[in-house]
Amino acid sequence: MSDTSGPDERSRYRGALLGVVVGDALGAPLEGHAGPVPPERVRGLEEDHVELLYTDDTAMTIALAESLLERGELDQDHLAARFVAHFRREPHRGYGPGTARLLDELAAGAGWRPTAAAQFGGQGSFGNGAAMRVAPIALHAAGDLFRVAALARRSAVVTHTHPAAVDGAVAQATAVALALRGPAAEPLDGGAFLAAVASTVGDGEVADALGSLIDLVEGVEPPPPEAVAARTGTGVAAAESVPAALAAFLVRPDSFVETVRYAISLGGDTDTIASMAGAVAGARLGEQAVPARWRQRTEAAPLLVELADRLADAAGARSAEPAG
Ligand code: F2R
Ligand code: MG
Numbered sequence: 001m002s003d004t005s006g007p008d009e010r011s012r013y014r015g016a017l018l019g020v021v022v023g024d025a026l027g028a029p030l031e032g033h034a035g036p037v038p039p040e041r042v043r044g045l046e047e048d049h050v051e052l053l054y055t056d057d058t059a060m061t062i063a064l065a066e067s068l069l070e071r072g073e074l075d076q077d078h079l080a081a082r083f084v085a086h087f088r089r090e091p092h093r094g095y096g097p098g099t100a101r102l103l104d105e106l107a108a109g110a111g112w113r114p115t116a117a118a119q120f121g122g123q124g125s126f127g128n129g130a131a132m133r134v135a136p137i138a139l140h141a142a143g144d145l146f147r148v149a150a151l152a153r154r155s156a157v158v159t160h161t162h163p164a165a166v167d168g169a170v171a172q173a174t175a176v177a178l179a180l181r182g183p184a185a186e187p188l189d190g191g192a193f194l195a196a197v198a199s200t201v202g203d204g205e206v207a208d209a210l211g212s213l214i215d216l217v218e219g220v221e222p223p224p225p226e227a228v229a230a231r232t233g234t235g236v237a238a239a240e241s242v243p244a245a246l247a248a249f250l251v252r253p254d255s256f257v258e259t260v261r262y263a264i265s266l267g268g269d270t271d272t273i274a275s276m277a278g279a280v281a282g283a284r285l286g287e288q289a290v291p292a293r294w295r296q297r298t299e300a301a302p303l304l305v306e307l308a309d310r311l312a313d314a315a316g317a318r319s320a321e322p323a324g
C-alpha cells in the first residue's frame with residue numbers, strides 16, 4: 001500500500017515510467033562522457049528544442065511492461081520474445097554489444113537460458129542492461145518487496161546472469177518500489193533507504209558500492225558529482241552505474257529536475273544513470289514533478305504513461321481480489 005501523503009499512486013506510477021524515458025532521452029546525447037559533465041553542458045541539453053529520443057533503456061522497459069501486461073505475470077520465455085521483437089524492429093536504439101549479440105542469437109532460434117549464461121566466456125554479462133529496464137517489475141509487485149526482488153532476479157537472467165548484473169536489477173527495482181510507497185511529504189532518510197536497498201542484494205560488488213555511499217548521502221549539503229563518481233564509478237557495469245543512480249536520487253530526493261541534472265552531471269553512462277535515477281525520483285514525486293517542457297519533447301512519453309496506467313490498473317485489480 002502506498003502512503004497517502006504526497007502524490008497519489010497513479011501519479012507515482014506515471015512518474016516512474018516517465019522518469020525512465022525522460023532521463024534516458026535527456027542523458028543520451030552525453031553517454032560516454034569522460035568524467036563529470038560541467039553544469040552548462042547539462043543545461044544545454046535542456047535548452048535545446050529538438051525531440052529527445054529514447055534508447056535501449058526505454059525500449060527494453062517497454063518490452064518488459066508489455067510482457068507483464070500481456071501475461072499478467074513474469075513469463076521469462078514471453079519476455080525474451082518481446083525483447084527480440086523490439087530489437088528486430090529497432091536495432092538502432094543503442095543496445096549494449098553483448099545484449100545485441102544475444103538478441104541476434106535468440107532471433108535465430110537459440111534459447112535464452114544457455115545463451116545468456118554463455119555471454120562473456122561463460123561469466124554472463126555484468127552490464128547494467130537488466131537494471132536499466134526493471135522499473136515495471138516494481139510497479140507490478142510494489143506492495144511486496146520480497147516479490148519485487150524475486151521477480152527482478154528472474155527478469156534479469158533472461159539476458160544478464162552475472163551476479164553483479166542481477167544484484168543491480170534487484171537494487172534498482174527495490175529502490176523504485178520503496179520510492180513508490182514512501183511518504184514524499186516527509187524528508188527522506190538517505191542512509192536508511194540505502195540500507196533497505198542493500199539488504200535485498202547478496203554480498204558482493206553492488207552491496208559494497210551501496211555501503212560506500214552512506215556518508216555522502218547523509219551529508220547536509222549534496223556532495224559534488226566528482227565525489228560520487230569517484231566513489232562508485234559511472235561505467236556500464238551494474239556495480240558502478242546502479243549505485244551512482246541511487247546516489248543521484250538520494251542527494252536530491254525532493255526534485256525530479258535536480259535528480260536528473262545531478263545524474264547526468266556524473267558523466268559516463270549518462271542515459272542509463274539518469275534513466276534509473278529518474279525512475280526512482282518519479283516514483284517518489286509523481287508525474288507532476290516531471291517538467292512539461294521535458295515531457296513534451298520526449299519521444300514516446302504518452303506510451304510510457306499509458307503503460308504506467310495499465311500496470312496501476314492491473315495491480316489495483318490484483319489487490320482487490322479476495323485472498324485465498
Ligand atoms: N550500448 C550503449 N552505448 C554505446 C553507444 C551507443 C551509441 N550511442 C549508439 O547509438 O550506438 N548503451 C547501452 O548499453 C548499456 C547496457 O548494456 P548491456 O545491455 O548490459 O550490454 P552488455 O554488452 O551485456 O554489457 C555492457 C558491456 O559491459 C562489458 N561487460 C559486461 N559483462 C562483461 C564480462 N563478464 N566481462 C567483460 N566485460 C563485460 C562489455 O564491454 C559489454 O559490452 C547501457 O549503457 C545502455 O544505454
Ligand atoms: Mg541506452
Ligand code: MG
Pocket residue numbers: 031269270271272273
Ligand atoms: Mg547507457
